[in-house]
Amino acid sequence: MASLSTLLIAGLVVVYVTRLIKRYYALSHFKGPWLAGFSRLYQARVDSSGDMHIHYNRLGENYGSTARIGPNHLLTRDPVLIKRMSAANSTYTRSSWYNGLRLHPKLDNVVSLRDEVSHAKFRKSLAPGYSGKDTTPLEKSVDECLVQLFDFIKTHHLSSDKKYVKADLARITTFFTLDVISTVAFGKQFGFMESNADPFGYIEHIQEAFPFMHILMLYPEINNILRIPFIQRLLPDATSKSGMGRAMAFAQDVVSERFGSTPVVRKDMLGSFVSKGFSKTQLESETLIQITVGSDSTASGIRMTLYNIATNPSILTKLRHELDTALAAGRLDRPVLSDQQARRLPYLQSCVREGLRVFPPIVAQLAKEAPPGGDVLPDGRFVPGGTHVGWNSWGLMHDTSIFGPDADVFRPERWLHEPDDAKLARMLDAQGLVFGYGRFGCLGRPLASLELEKTLAELVLRFDWHVREAPAVGSAPVAETQTDSGAEEQRDFGIQAQWDDLQ
Numbered sequence: 001m002a003s004l005s006t007l008l009i010a011g012l013v014v015v016y017v018t019r020l021i022k023r024y025y026a027l028s029h030f031k032g033p034w035l036a037g038f039s040r041l042y043q044a045r046v047d048s049s050g051d052m053h054i055h056y057n058r059l060g061e062n063y064g065s066t067a068r069i070g071p072n073h074l075l076t077r078d079p080v081l082i083k084r085m086s087a088a089n090s091t092y093t094r095s096s097w098y099n100g101l102r103l104h105p106k107l108d109n110v111v112s113l114r115d116e117v118s119h120a121k122f123r124k125s126l127a128p129g130y131s132g133k134d135t136t137p138l139e140k141s142v143d144e145c146l147v148q149l150f151d152f153i154k155t156h157h158l159s160s161d162k163k164y165v166k167a168d169l170a171r172i173t174t175f176f177t178l179d180v181i182s183t184v185a186f187g188k189q190f191g192f193m194e195s196n197a198d199p200f201g202y203i204e205h206i207q208e209a210f211p212f213m214h215i216l217m218l219y220p221e222i223n224n225i226l227r228i229p230f231i232q233r234l235l236p237d238a239t240s241k242s243g244m245g246r247a248m249a250f251a252q253d254v255v256s257e258r259f260g261s262t263p264v265v266r267k268d269m270l271g272s273f274v275s276k277g278f279s280k281t282q283l284e285s286e287t288l289i290q291i292t293v294g295s296d297s298t299a300s301g302i303r304m305t306l307y308n309i310a311t312n313p314s315i316l317t318k319l320r321h322e323l324d325t326a327l328a329a330g331r332l333d334r335p336v337l338s339d340q341q342a343r344r345l346p347y348l349q350s351c352v353r354e355g356l357r358v359f360p361p362i363v364a365q366l367a368k369e370a371p372p373g374g375d376v377l378p379d380g381r382f383v384p385g386g387t388h389v390g391w392n393s394w395g396l397m398h399d400t401s402i403f404g405p406d407a408d409v410f411r412p413e414r415w416l417h418e419p420d421d422a423k424l425a426r427m428l429d430a431q432g433l434v435f436g437y438g439r440f441g442c443l444g445r446p447l448a449s450l451e452l453e454k455t456l457a458e459l460v461l462r463f464d465w466h467v468r469e470a471p472a473v474g475s476a477p478v479a480e481t482q483t484d485s486g487a488e489e490q491r492d493f494g495i496q497a498q499w500d501d502l503q
């Protein structure tokens with residue numbers, strides 16, 4: 001007679017296999033790699049591979065706009081579905097994928113918060129700070145940092161006819177955006193550009209942390225373990241000497257100054273948040289995510305767009321012509337053109353738009369969860385309640401049915417000379433999703449847009465750019481260097497910056 005323990009094990013195996021089969025069939029009307037139907041291992045491998053965007057782009061080509069990537073996971077490049085999930089009145093919610101974005105040991109931040117009511121309240125209180133409504137004009141701070149950037153490049157990264165000095169665009173752009181976000185958020189600059197160094201070992205830490213964060217997003221179970229107080233004691237805290245620990249210490253310091261008997265009062269983002277009644281701990285948590293989301297994506301957008309401009313001589317020439325003509329006509333403020341002036345330069349705007357399309361800085365899944373009663377997709381297929389639906393941003397931005405057969409090509413002209421109004425409207429609609437949508441849309445968009453348009457315009461006006469050492473791998477040279485959001489992962493990006501004598 002079988003022992004009780006054998007029976008128990010057999011019973012558990014039966015329950016497990018039945019669950020596996022049930023799950024498999026619940027989404028079997030969505031095609032995808034076979035392993036994905038049974039296990040999250042497919043995603044774990046792809047998400048930590050460094051080539052996530054390439055794998056997921058192929059999914060769209062092989063399995064249609066919404067494909068299966070896990071037992072309970074879909075990935076979509078359908079703009080209608082992406083908008084539906086994030087719309088103000090949507091019944092979709094954030095999935096447990098977002099738990100992995102909780103950086104503070106005790107508290108969520110606006111990006112990791114999953115409770116709809118708390119998130120909406122939080123977001124509403126943060127919005128005036130992020131938009132610059134409550135702060136010293138964002139534009140003024142960006143301009144000041146840009147002047148520092150010009151000096152930084154001239155001092156440390158300038159080549160001449162006599163010698164080549166490698167300008168690592170990965171570090172230059174990341175140093176710049178980290179100094180911008182610290183200035184506008186806390187009125188206290190990190191000093192990356194001034195010291196020409198990573199004072200906290202922060203960039204190195206982020207490089208190491210990204211693949212791990214992907215695993216946390218995929219396996220929320222691990223996250224729950226990390227929240228156990230005993231385990232938390234083993235994780236980096238504000239006493240750690242480098243990486244996220246140093247960033248936490250920084251967050252604690254800048255926040256503490258705003259409380260107590262003689263609080264520092266500044267018209268920056270933090271000042272705005274304090275005025276909305278947030279607690280000290282809430283602000284420490286928010287400060288951490290601000291540093292992360294406020295630097296990496298914009299840096300990626302700037303460097304990849306500049307890379308695409310610098311490697312396309314005809315585009316570089318057209319952009320320079322537009323900028324030089326405006327400068328000669330006295331239509332550009334010095335030392336930095338104004339936002340209003342930048343908006344009147346159609347070719348510049350098209351370059352920025354095209355840069356974010358061809359190389360969307362955020363390719364992570366941002367998975368939402370289908371409502372308990374499920375949902376019927378635009379193509380008639382049923383999505384059961386609780387299914388995780390991620391967005392395939394690379395696939396969407398390179399979708400030939402929206403952008404045409406040359407969707408992979410960096411071609412700013414597509415935004416200026418499209419004769420078919422309906423097609424142009426569809427392209428604009430899809431590209432606009434690069435900043436998310438609706439109730440989860442990017443709060444930092446005004447700042448990111450200022451940084452992108454001004455930095456690109458001034459760097460093209462002031463310097464000659466020649467790519468010397470971009471890793472050349474097949475037809476997608478730079479994409480190969482990208483992990484998740486591009487980010488600090490696009491390392492060691494050798495570009496020659498030469499002072500343009502005309503300026």
Ligand code: HEM
Pocket residue numbers: 086110111123130181290293294295297298301360361362366433434435436437439440441442443444445447448
């Ligand atoms: C080119 C640069 C940027 C891109 C492409 C970008 C993209 C995005 C996307 C796609 C989302 C939506 C996430 C979702 O669906 O859950 C998002 C959210 C967010 N972004 Fe950005 N972002 C950029 C720059 C910034 C900057 C500079 C900041 C800060 C100053 C920022 C702050 C935020 C915040 C706080 C959220 C969360 C909004 C919420 O949960 O309600 N972003 N961003």
